[in-house]
Amino acid sequence: MRATAVERTQSTNPTLISIVAWMLPGAGHLWQGRVQKGVTFVVTLPVMFALGLWLDGRLFPFEPSQPLVALAAFASLGNGIPFVIAKLLGFGQGVVTAASYEYGNTFLIVAGLLNMLVVLDAYDIALGRK
Amino acid sequence: MTSHLGLLVLFAVFVSIVFAALMRDEPREQLRFGARLLAGFVGAALVLSWLMYPLPL
Numbered sequence: 233m234r235a236t237a238v239e240r241t242q243s244t245n246p247t248l249i250s251i252v253a254w255m256l257p258g259a260g261h262l263w264q265g266r267v268q269k270g271v272t273f274v275v276t277l278p279v280m281f282a283l284g285l286w287l288d289g290r291l292f293p294f295e296p297s298q299p300l301v302a303l304a305a306f307a308s309l310g311n312g313i314p315f316v317i318a319k320l321l322g323f324g325q326g327v328v329t330a331a332s333y334e335y336g337n338t339f340l341i342v343a344g345l346l347n348m349l350v351v352l353d354a355y356d357i358a359l360g361r362k
Numbered sequence: 363m364t365s366h367l368g369l370l371v372l373f374a375v376f377v378s379i380v381f382a383a384l385m386r387d388e389p390r391e392q393l394r395f396g397a398r399l400l401a402g403f404v405g406a407a408l409v410l411s412w413l414m415y416p417l418p419l
Contacts, residue, residue, distance in 0.1 A: 269384075272380070272383040276376055276379050276383075277380065280376045287364075287369070331364070332364055332369065335373070338373065343376075346380045349380075
């Protein structure tokens, strides 16, 4: 099982794996034969993102004049395709008056940051470092 | 579930799961590490919240 995963890893492009891992959380691990980890990320990160939307969190726009807002937007972008779909469907407007607003923001931002770590892990696996 | 404590614990569960999966390879080690992380997150949050309790808003 592990030998198969290593062989598969050596024949794949780390950059391509990183892009796929960013687009769909966990897909990079699934592609490289790390099924258990991949399934964990595929389930956990999109659910965390969806919870952030449900809790009235906001998908912040890129506003260079407000560095903290721009950083939050960059972190949310780490969610990949779920982020794009939510934006296209008009979700993530944020309800500032909601009691769960800050929690929603935290879920959305941290889900994106965690997926960035997952992308780096997939990249390391593709390079044979792990 | 939408209480502050409930959301805090839920958030800690998700972060613990992802970190455990990232940092450990064997399922049993992941479970043990994840449980320790979760206990650490929730415990630290409770201690910090009680330490901040006397502070004025």
